[in-house]
Amino acid sequence: MRDHNWFKLALTFKGSVIPAIYKRVIFCGSFGFFISILDYLGVPVSFTNLDGVVSSIVLGLLLVFRTNTAYERFWEGRKIWGTLVNNIRNLARLIWVxxxxxxxxxxxxxxxxxxxxVAFAVATKLHLRSEGVNSELESLMPPARYFKLKTMNNPPLEIAFWIGDYFQSQYQRNCLGLYQLNALNDVLNSMVDMLGSSERILKTPIPLAYSIHLKQLLLIYCLLLPFQFVDSLNWATGAIVALISFTLFGIEEIGEEIENPFGHDPNDLPLDAICATMRRNIEDLITLSPSASSFKDDNQIANIN
Structure with a gap:
């Protein structure tokens, strides 16, 4: 069963980088085949000493650095959203009880x-994807707030303001103690911090000069390969060049896909599923009967937190 799943995953097309790189691979393979034709016709195209023009070690280090940097951004985004989920669950529990x-x-x-x-999480997702307020938020708030949210530049920040304003009003009505108010605001502040951290990832891309230079080196390296291989591989040159370029372009494309983990690509974070899970959690919590009496005393709240 494990082998079956391994081969099934290895042969999966959807979610792979093949759709993004196949044109580059075909181009390099075709160029290698063209060099094979020239070699067959007697044109002196074999230069075995070109392997030092672009060192494979240098190129490999650049690719590893590129991929590692992108994965760090991806993993940081996942940790941010994991913290956001925990904060929302904790805040919902505290509000309810x-x-x-x-x-x-x-x-x-x-x-x-x-x-x-939940609206805060959904609005954060839309904000990070540069999408406007849509029907996902309409069922999570009154119509007046929904239409007001459409006019805001940063909808999740506005929602955080509404939540904080609710806490303050409950404190003024003596429905909430001072310590409880501070505890709730601390969690809310952490949610806003997660918003800011996500924006930092989104608005700090990999430097353009680095990306351009890596692409140039990749292209030069792949176009020089046929001249190195044609003397020994002959008609197999195009296939081998295509295979090597598939490996290199694939690694580079993976880094491109995961450096912004908040989009819609198959390899991005499943933000839609995360938001749906939070919504189910909140709906389940609302069905429970709160026992506020056990939270009356500020000292008890201190022990819980």
Whole structure:
């Protein structure tokens, strides 16, 4: 079964970098085949001493650095969203059990603000993808707030303001203690920090000069390969050059895909699934009966946190 899954994964086309690099691979392979034709016709195209023009070691180090840098950005993005998920779950739990309910409207207000926590995650996802406020958010807030959110430059920050304003109003109504207010605001501040960290990854791409230089070296290296191999490989030159270029271009393309982990590519973070999971978690929590009495005392809250 493991071998079957291994071969199935190895032969998978969707989610691989093949669609992005096949044109480059075909070009390099065709160029290698063209050099084979010239060699067959007696044109002196064999230069075995070209292997030092672009050192394979230097190129390999550049590719490794490029891929490692991109993966660090990908993994940092995943840790940021993991922290965001935990913060939203903790904040939802504290809202549900720590804020007193003096009327039926208080219960409804708590539910609405817990949905705003999900809205914060969804708005952050859309913001990082440079997408406008859409129907995903419409069911998570009143119509007036939804239409106001459409006019904001940074929707998740506006949602965080609404949540913080709710905490302050509950404190003024004596439904929330001072320590509880500070604890809730600390978690909310951490959520805003995660937004800022995500924006930092998004707005700090790999330097353009580095990307251009790496692409130039890759192209030079792959175009020089046929001249090195044609004397010994003859008609197999094109196939071998295509195979080597497939490996090198594939590694470079993987780095390109994962350096911005917030998009829609198959190799990006599954932000849609993460947001859907948070929504289910909040909906499940709302079905429970809060026991606010156990959170009345500030000292008890301190012990819990």
């Amino acid at each position: 720590a804020i007193d309910e003096k009327s039926l409207e208080d219960r409804k207000a708590k539910e609405n603000n817990m949905k705003l926590l």
